[in-house]
Amino acid sequence: MDRQNRNTKKATKALIVVGVILLLALVAAVIYFYTIKDREDDEDDFSEVTCGCYLIDPAVVNDCGDPKRAFVFNLNTVSSDKTCNASCDINDIADNLLNSTTPKESFKSCTVRSISDTRCENMILKDQDGKIITGRVNPTDEINVEATFDKSTYIDYTFKVNTENIIPDKVEGNKISKKLVDFEGVNSVEIIATAKDAQGDQINSIVCRRVVDLQTSIGTTVTGMVALTEKQADGRTKISSITISVGQLTSDNVKIRFSFQPAFTTLTASDAITIESAKGTISMSKLDLYDTKNFSSDSFNILNDHTGELDITAEVFVNDVNIGSATTNVEFEEIDTQPAEDPTDPTPEEEEAIADEDKSNFTVSKSVAQSCVERTVGNNLAAYTITVTNKKSAADSITSIKDKLPLGFTYIEESSTINGSAISDSTMVTVTPVGDSQEIVWQPTSPWVVQPSGTLIIVFESTATGSSIPGQNLNEIIVNPVEIPLDPESLRAEVAITVAQDCDNITEEEATTPSTGIFDNFVVRILFGVMILLTGWLIYVRPEGNILSERIITSRIYEELQFNSYKITNPRKYFEEKTLRKKSKVR
Known part of the structure; x- marks a missing residue:
């Protein structure tokens, strides 16, 4: 009986020690995940966000939504902890500088909440009289284009006019210009200013894209x-x-x-x-x-x-x-009578056998029209744009595109458009719930075919729900090509959007990426509690528990913990033990 009592007391002591250790571990975890801040937070190291606004002539187009219809574009860049707003005021332009008869008060200002590519900063179109073209000219008019880039070190400066590449008349520093004439037989002119950076990537900024309508007696013409x-x-x-x-x-x-x-x-x-x-x-x-x-x-x-x-x-x-x-x-192509081989999961030997020029070479970018959303209806809409570009010299195919929405965001049904055309979710879009978020997959019945230097553009909308996390939330996109990719990393892209209580007054915490601890998950908390109870039950009841408790009690760690606990519970015994240890060391 005495032996059993001693074992019970030992087991009780061991259970208390284990419980204290687990409690300390829990406290340490909470402190680590919820209290400690990164050094970067102290340094206020924020990235930059660029937004913009543009003016449209209601005599040409009535509604916002197509930045190519702009005739003036203004940008504003701020740190990501602030709300980005750009200002466009028609009164900043004198009446005699516009080639439109539209009253000034009728011009509309439109907003672009986020602009990813700002390397082409401005583009102005003027007629032969030096007046700003607001969106429409006569076929006999001149269109004088001047585009301004953020630096003068780019190469291959080019104007694209209705998909035709045209060399600028002048390249002066970071500005390029071109006079365009002879528009007979067409109803509109699309003008894009572009160049290549040091890595050979094409500059593709919405700021430097314009569409101009032509007034003509011919109703329509096939072009x-x-x-x-x-x-x-x-x-x-x-x-x-x-x-x-x-x-x-x-x-x-x-x-x-x-x-x-x-x-x-x-x-x-x-x-x-x-x-x-x-x-x-x-x-x-x-x-x-x-x-x-x-x-x-x-x-x-x-x-x-x-x-x-x-x-x-x-x-x-x-x-x-x-x-x-x-x-x-x-x-x-010639009809292949041989049975098609499964292109998935090629062996390393098969990958080596495929030349680099035969591999797919897609790049993907992601942007969001809003830099900040709130969790209330009316201010919780986020419009995302996915742009996939074929860098290959031949046409190539894409099987599917997958988008992982941030935590607490939901896809708006029937909101997808592909290359400007609306699509039905039932024919191409699959939305799968993943916890408190969603995964969207666009997959046609037959792979998309993208021409050389061509693009596939998907635009869709989502909303931030009450379960979204305040702060910077990342949205990731993955492209799945038919062929083996030349660079798998180029098939992934992500963009951040801020979730805030008030987007006009973003707090310091909301401007950072939210961090979640291991105890945020309800299931994890339950499992952790079960583990503590199970450990205590094993120590107190099972024979294996007695063996474990004896090993714990006789261990060096337990002796040190018990010795240090005397400092609080029994100071006299602490100093006695301390004196005995010193004497034993001397011996």
Whole structure:
């Protein structure tokens, strides 16, 4: 009985010691995760955020949303702990400096909350009289473009005019300029100022992109056509989409007559034609091109067995009047009769066998229109933009794109657009809950085909809910190409957005990245408590517990803890033990 009592007392003491140790560990963890701050916080080392505003002429476009319609663009850069606001005041421009008859009070100011690429800082368009072009000119007018970059060390300064690269007339320091004339036969002119940095990356700033409409007696004119192709699982090549530039149509009574060389049956489409007047385009998707219900007879299925080159000519009719035609050339690959091999998970030998020029070479960037959102309805909307660029010299394909939303953010259904066209979530978007957040995957039935130097742009919206964490929240994007990537790191990108109680008064804590401790998770806290109880039960009841308690009690660590505890619980015994230890050391 005495032996059992002694063991019980030892077990009780061991349980108390273990409990104290675990309690101290818990306190230390809480202090570490919630009290200690990084040195960077003390130094207030904040990144910078650039926002902007622009002016539009309501006689040209009524609503904000397309920065290319700007005629004045102002930027403002602040540290990320502050709210970024830019100011655009039409009164800063004299009346006689504008080529518009619109009253000053009617001009609109639009806001861009976040601008990722600001290397091209400003671009102004003026006519032959030196007046600022607000968005519309006559075909006989001049367009004099001047763009300003943030530094003069860039290379390959270029203007892109309706996708055609044009060398500037002048390059003076960080400014380039060009006089543009002869706009007969087109309804609008898109102008982009760009260059390359030291790494060879293309500068692509929304600040230096403009679209100018042309006043002309010709209602609309066909100016170009793009036909994209994709290879099917059976080896055949199909047309994935056709887009025709026609200017701003005022009628929806549109027909397209397709003819081919080498000769195939002429096809006339009257249904499933998507008209986008704001962009000046009409288009048809793969599903519509291969559906006989949209044509007077047959469909693009007549091309199923074709291989080699093919010229496609599209004649556009508006209200049964021919407004013009355009031709493009596409390549139909030879049909591969061999069974396709699974491209996933290639072996190291297979990767080595693929030359670098054959690997995919995509880069991805991510931006968000708002630098700060709140957790209240009306101020909690975040609009994200994903831009994927094909750096390869040949067309390449993308299987899917995955986006991991920040904690507490939710995707807004049916908010996705791809290259400016709205898509249905049911056909391409999959949203999967991940804890208190979501993972979004865009995956078409057939891989996207991106032309050389072409881009795939996805825009979508999300909202910050009450479970979002105040502070800087990261949003990550991952691109999944069909081919093995040349640089896997280039397929990932992320962007930060601030969640604050009041975006006009961001606190110091809200301007930092939120840190979460191991005890934030309810399940972790429960498991930790169960572990403590289980340890105590084993020590007190099980025979193995007695063995463990004896080892703990006889250990050097336990002796030191017990000795130091005497300093508080029994000072007399502490000094007696201390004296005995000193004498034993002397001996």
